[in-house]
Amino acid sequence: MPAKSAAQQKAAGAALSAKRGDSPKSKLKGASKSMAKSMTEKQLEEMAHTKRKGKPEHKSGG
Numbered sequence: 001m002p003a004k005s006a007a008q009q010k011a012a013g014a015a016l017s018a019k020r021g022d023s024p025k026s027k028l029k030g031a032s033k034s035m036a037k038s039m040t041e042k043q044l045e046e047m048a049h050t051k052r053k054g055k056p057e058h059k060s061g062g
Helices: 006-019 030-038 041-048
Strands: none
Touching: 006 030, 006 041, 030 041
């Protein structure tokens, strides 16, 4: 599942880092915190490795 925005991709990267133990889970906030709880490492990896070219910084509503 590819990321829909650069912000979503960054959140997935932060969640993946915490899930792997590279950074403390206590530092996670908002979307990255819920992603770490609800997604598998493989799902986070797929989202974090989405190509960023052409992605908006934030996904517009809808």
